[in-house]
Amino acid sequence: MSSIEMEVFSNSQLIVLTVLMFIGGEIFTSMFLGFVVLGYLLITHIVGIGMILIYFLFISSFAKEILNEKGINLVTFSFFTCVSTLASCGFVPTNENMIVFHKNSGLLLILIPQVLVGNTLYSSCLRFCIWVIGKFSKDHNDEHRLKVDYLLTNSEEIGYIHLLPSLHSCLLVATVFGFILIQFVLICSMEWDSNGFSDLNFYQKVVAILFLSTNSRHTGETIVDISLLSSAILILFVVMMYLPPYTSFLPLNEKEELEDHLQPLQRRKMKSRKTKTLQNLLFSQLSYLVIFIIIICIIEGKKMVEDPINFSVLNIVLEVISAYGNVGFSMGYSCKRQVHPQRDCVDKWYGFSAKWSNKAKIVLILVMIFGRLKKFNMDGGKAWKLS
Incomplete structure (x- = not known):
């Protein structure tokens, strides 16, 4: 969702942005789990960067030429x-995002696993890594093995949001796919x-659509101008983007068991009377989003009248x-x-919000x-009952 064209950034500025994205990534907030x-x-x-370099250096000279030209x-x-x-930032140094590489199926296949392991499947992959580490511990009484076993069997007591119980992790994988x-x-x-x-062959279409489907949850790299897609697909993307990563x-039985496991954690988070009062006043996530959309529609009301196709409600909602x-x-x-x-209008490769007012x-x-x-605020809105 860039508000300016990405190619205006110099090499040093791109490096600074890279550091900021790394520090602000969802994974980086979990460093207390230590070396794992x-x-x-x-x-x-390292694997991701290495595979991208190998692809450009040894597999696709055409893709390398695109970077040289830019x-x-x-x-x-x-x-x-x-x-x-x-x-899960979705930024690419090219103005067109990944559209210029929409025929480079190999590059798209390299990025798809990175999209998943960095966001929606991070919890499941982290648990799998801990399990693998435990398998390499030969001595069952080894202190290292005991720590691994504790992490795997008491994930709900640790209070770490990214480390889900075993069943939940498996169901998460099934849900994501x-x-x-x-x-x-x-x-x-x-x-x-x-x-x-239209300009892709069968194999390229399959990979491109798979890449687009994977990115619609939380990364947002795209190989096609999504304004060309049908309204039904755009609504589908809106739903996918709204859903939390996990x-x-x-199933109800497993959900009840999970809630029972979480009781010790809930007791540690007992709310005071003031906190409960504040909790009762909170709205649901969807309610806040509706309020934000209404505010933006009010601010951009004049443009919605003068330029109704670009400033449509669907475009603003998306x-x-x-x-x-x-x-x-x-x-x-x-x-x-x-x-x-x-007459002075010039098409630019930046997001729709770049045309919005400062407010x-x-x-x-x-x-x-x-x-x-x-x-x-995932529990917000529970005080409101619809009947």
Whole structure:
């Protein structure tokens, strides 16, 4: 969701942005788990950066030529893209995001696992890594093995949001791939012959749609102008972007057992009377988003009348939910969609929010901050009963 074209940044500025994305990534907030998480970070980044470099240097000379034409350093591109993908930022050093690489299926296949292990499957992958470490501990009485066993069997008592119980982790994996499959099938059925995929062969279309389906949850790298997609697919993306990263199918019996396991943790978080009063006044996540959308529609009301196609309600909703989910999908702004064409209008490769007023941008910034902190208000709105 860039508000300026990415290629205006110099190499040194891209390096600074890379560091900021790495520090602000969701994984980095869990450093208290120590060497396990640190090793996870190092391995995923080193492998990801290495595979991107190998692809550009030895597999696709065409992709390398694109970077040369744009004056983008290959090493900087590899570091920036890998860190951005794992941190679920969705930024790419090119103005067109991944659209310029939509035919480079190998590169897309390299990035897809990074999208998953850096966000929606981070919890499951972390638990798997801890389990593997335990398997390498030969002595069952070894202190190292005992710590691993404790982490695996008492994840709910640790109070670490990213370390889920075993059953929940397995169901999370199934849910993530289920959502990807649903999106893949719907996009294939509705967009296979659309303009966005018209210049791709069968294999390239399959990989491109898989890449798009994977990114719709929390990364937002795109290989097609999403404004060309049908309204039904855009609504599907809105729903996917709204869902928290660890949304999973949990049968009622297992859910009750999980809640029983969480009772000790809940007791440690007993609320005071003032806290309970404040909790009763909180709205649900969806309620706050509706309020934000209404505020932006009021601020941009004049533009919605003068430029109704670009400033449609759907475009604004998608931009707000994308900001909330820290995804980065944007409908962009097109001079061709203007009802009253302006002679000085020039199409630019930046997000739709770049055309918003400063007041609306400030509201959108608040939405992004709210989205990053949404885990602290997941229980909001429970005092409100609809009957």
